Amino acid sequence: MTxxxxxxxxxxxxxxxxxxxxxxxxVTAAMTAPQRRSTALLATLVSIGVLLFFLVGGQILIEALGISLLSFQVAGGIVLFLFALTMIFGEPKSESDMHAADADAGRAEQPSPAIFPLAVPSLASPGAMLAIVLLTDNTTQPVLDQALTAAVMVVVLAVAYIFMLLADPIIRLIGNSGAAIISRVMGMILASVAANAVLSAVVEIAMTGSL
Incomplete structure (x- = not known):
């Protein structure tokens, strides 16, 4: 359970x-209620597909490139730590994602808002892609544990889907400032998780004497 x-x-x-x-x-301000629901569902399904791809094939790709998982764990931990710093010190996630969408506003063809910026990079963020690979190490995690990780991932994304359906009352309750505060607290937790990933990999490298 822990x-x-x-x-x-x-x-x-x-x-x-x-x-x-x-x-x-x-991104859904001008949509009707059915359009908002379909956008939320599509964003959730796309993000599940992206993260499942990294869960199943991420480590295979790493091994094909000749990179050890411990090396990837150190690199991934560092990237997750830097990602956590952007959550703590940078502009709120919502603002940065919306600025990225505004930068593409002049393009003739734009992807559906369910794909960008909702699915990627908001839900299936680079940090999430790295985390899912680290949590499903084929050398230490049996298939059952990896399946449980996939189930946990789907549960989190299902909660995100419910939050999107309840977006209007939630944002009225906590406000943009409340969302920013929660994001920064989550950043502190992520920084601790990232530091633990790096330290555990370094300790294992030191004990085994190899990557």
Whole structure:
């Protein structure tokens, strides 16, 4: 149960369902209620597909490139730590994602808002892609544990879907400032998880004497 809770917290932090609410409200403001529901569902399904791809094939790709998982764990931990710093010190996730969408506003063809910025990079963020690979190490995690991680990931994304459906009352309750505060608290938790990943990999390298 402790291990499952740790996975849930890690995935909750990197996926950040609460931080997605302002993004969802911004990109669906002109939509009807049925359109908002279909957009939320599509964004959730796309993000599940992207993260499942990294869960199944991420480590295979790493091994094909000749990179050890411990090296990837150190690099991934560092990237997750830097990602956590952007959550703590940078502009809120909603603002950065909406600015990225505004930068593409002049293009003739734009992807559906369910795909960008909702699915990627809001839900299936780079941090989430790295975290899912680290949590499903084929050398230490049996298939059952990897399936449990996938289930936890789907649960977190299902919660994100529910939050998007309830976006209007939630944002009225906590406000943009409340969402920003929660995002920064999640950043602190993620920084701790990232530091633990790096330290555990370094300790294992030191004990085994090899990568």
């Amino acid at each position: 291990d499952l809770l740790e996975r849930f917290i890690t995935l909750w932090v990197v996926i950040d369902p609460i931080g997605t609410i302002p993004v969802f409200i911004a």
